[in-house]
Amino acid sequence: MLLDWKANIKACDHQSNTALHHACQRKHNRSALLLLSRTDDPEVVNMTNNELRTPLHLSSRHGMVAVTRLLLEKGANVLAVDCNGMTPALACAPDPNVAECLAIILSMYPSVTLLAQQPNNFQKGEFHSLGNFYSIV
Secondary structure, three states: OOOOOOOOOOOOOOOOOOHHHHHHHOOOHHHHHHHHHOOOOHHHHOOOOOOOOOHHHHHHHOOOHHHHHHHHHOOOOOOOOOOOOOOHHHHOOOOHHHHHHHHHHHHOOOEEEEEEEEOOEEEEEEEEOOHHHHOOO
16 A cells, blocks of 8 residues: 555665565565565665665575566576675575675686576576676675
């Protein structure tokens, strides 16, 4: 109802979290999808909180497949780095050591083709090494 009354989708709390950040952090798929259905603004999907995390960091960390896919369709930045040096791809790792191992492995490939399973088919996407992009601070 708030969205119908033109609530500001960019509004933030004291930690710079938007409603989309909260929906992704709490694994509320329906709420996140509803919020995303009301915007085509890449700035909204790429807003960072105080920890420099975007909604994509949070949705990928919590395995929110439909939300992650829609964030990417709406222009979410896969190269965004949070305060721990983690990209959204590395944020998927269950702990920092696994993320570091993933970063090391990925840094050994000039280009890695990843497959993301979709219902009844596969979709290919490119993941490119960008120098120190894979390193964790």
